[in-house]
Amino acid sequence: MTTTTLERKTNTEPAVRPRVDIWHATDAYVLEIEIPGVEEGGIDLKAQGSMLTLNAVQASTDEPPGRLVHCEYQPQNYSCSFNLPEDVDSDQIEAHLNNGLLTLKLCKKEKALPRKIDVRVQ
Amino acid sequence: MTFLTHLPWTKKPVRSETPDQHPVVSLHREINRMFDSFFNDFRDPSAEDFRSWSGFTPAIDVSETENRFEVSAELPGMTAEDISLKVHNGMLTLSGEHKREEEKEDKNYYRMERSYGSFQRAIPLPDNIDEDSVDAQFKNGVLTVSFNRIALPEYQARRIEVKSS
Numbered sequence: 001m002t003t004t005t006l007e008r009k010t011n012t013e014p015a016v017r018p019r020v021d022i023w024h025a026t027d028a029y030v031l032e033i034e035i036p037g038v039e040e041g042g043i044d045l046k047a048q049g050s051m052l053t054l055n056a057v058q059a060s061t062d063e064p065p066g067r068l069v070h071c072e073y074q075p076q077n078y079s080c081s082f083n084l085p086e087d088v089d090s091d092q093i094e095a096h097l098n099n100g101l102l103t104l105k106l107c108k109k110e111k112a113l114p115r116k117i118d119v120r121v122q
Numbered sequence: 123m124t125f126l127t128h129l130p131w132t133k134k135p136v137r138s139e140t141p142d143q144h145p146v147v148s149l150h151r152e153i154n155r156m157f158d159s160f161f162n163d164f165r166d167p168s169a170e171d172f173r174s175w176s177g178f179t180p181a182i183d184v185s186e187t188e189n190r191f192e193v194s195a196e197l198p199g200m201t202a203e204d205i206s207l208k209v210h211n212g213m214l215t216l217s218g219e220h221k222r223e224e225e226k227e228d229k230n231y232y233r234m235e236r237s238y239g240s241f242q243r244a245i246p247l248p249d250n251i252d253e254d255s256v257d258a259q260f261k262n263g264v265l266t267v268s269f270n271r272i273a274l275p276e277y278q279a280r281r282i283e284v285k286s287s
Contacts, residue, residue: 019235025228034198034236036263066185066192073181073196075264100263101199 015055015079022082027113029088029106036100037075043097045104047090053081056102087112177239178220184245191251191269195243198263199236205265209253214267217242250274 021032035043035056042057056078068074084090084106092107180195195216197205205218222238247253247269255270 019237021234021236022232023229024232025230032199032236034263036196036198039262064187066187066190068183068185070182070184073183099199099201099260100197 015077017080018056018078020080027108029085029108031082031102031104031106033078033080033102033104034100035078035097035102038078038097038100038102040097043095043102045093045095047084047093050084050086050090051081052084052090052093052104052106053079054102055079178237178241179243180216180241182216182243182245186271189271191248191271193245193267195265195267196263197260197265200263202260205260207258207267209247209256212247212249212253214245214247215242216245216265216267 019034021030023030033054037058038056039059042059044053044055044057046053058075058077087108088106089109094105094107096103096105180197182193182195185192185194193214193216197218197220200218200220204220205216208215208217217240219240220238250271250273251269252272253269256267257269258265258267260266
C-alpha cells in the first residue's frame with residue numbers, strides 16, 4: 001500500500017505565531033503564550049521602544065528523530081510581537097515559563113494606576 | 123502494513139505526481155483536488171478542523187524508530203496531574219482536563235486563543251510493541267509516551283492442497 005511520506009521539519013522552517021491569551025487587570029496586562037517544547041534557554045524576549053518581541057526556539061536533541069507515521073503538530077519555533085500600551089512600564093515586565101506556557105506580566109506605570117483621592121471635609 | 127493504516131482519520135488522497143500533459147488534464151485534476159479537499163473537511167477531522175469544533179483536542183504526533191514507538195502530545199500550560207493515560211486492548215487513551223484558572227472579576231480579555239476543557243484521544247497501537255514497556259514523560263508542555271518495539275514471529279506462507287472430488 002502507498003502512503004504519503006511525512007517530512008520532518010527542519011530548524012530553518014519559519015516560526016509560527018503561538019496561541020495567546022491577553023487580558024488586563026487593574027495593575028497589569030497579562031499575556032499567556034503557548035510555546036510547548038521550548039526550554040528556558042530557547043526564549044529570546046525583547047522590549048524595544050513600544051515593541052515587545054518574542055522568539056522561541058526548540059531545543060535540539062541528540063537523539064535522531066524517528067520516522068513520523070502520524071503528524072498533527074511537529075515541534076516548531078515560535079515568533080510574535082506586540083505593541084505595548086502606553087501605560088506599561090517596560091522596565092517592569094515579569095516572565096515565567098511553566099510547562100510550555102510563557103506568562104508575561106506587564107505592570108502598569110504607577111501614574112496609570114487608579115488613585116484614591118481623599119476627600120477632605122471642611 | 124504500516125501504522126498509518128490503523129488510523130481511521132488519516133485519510134490522505136494519494137495523487138500521482140506525473141507532469142500534466144495537457145491543460146484540460148490539469149484542470150480536471152485541479153477540480154478533483156478541490157472536491158477531495160472539500161469532502162475531506164467532513165471526513166477527516168484531524169488537527170485544525172477537529173479542534174475548531176470541539177473545545178480542546180491536543181495535537182499528537184506519532185513516530186517510530188527501529189526499536190521505539192513514540193506518541194507525543196502538545197499540552198502547554200497543563201500539569202502531569204491533569205493528564206490521565208491508559209493502555210488497554212491495543213489502545214492508548216489520553217484524557218484529562220485543561221482547566222482555566224479561577225476567574226477573577228477584573229480579568230478583561232483582549233484575545234482568547236487558547237482552548238480549555240476536557241479531552242480524550244484514543245490512539246490505536248500497533249501489534250509489534252511491548253505494552254508493558256510504556257514510559258511517559260511530561261516536559262515543557264509536551265507529553266511523550268514511548269514503547270519498546272518487539273519483533274513479531276514471522277509467519278511462513280503455507281501451501282494448501284486443493285482437493286478435487
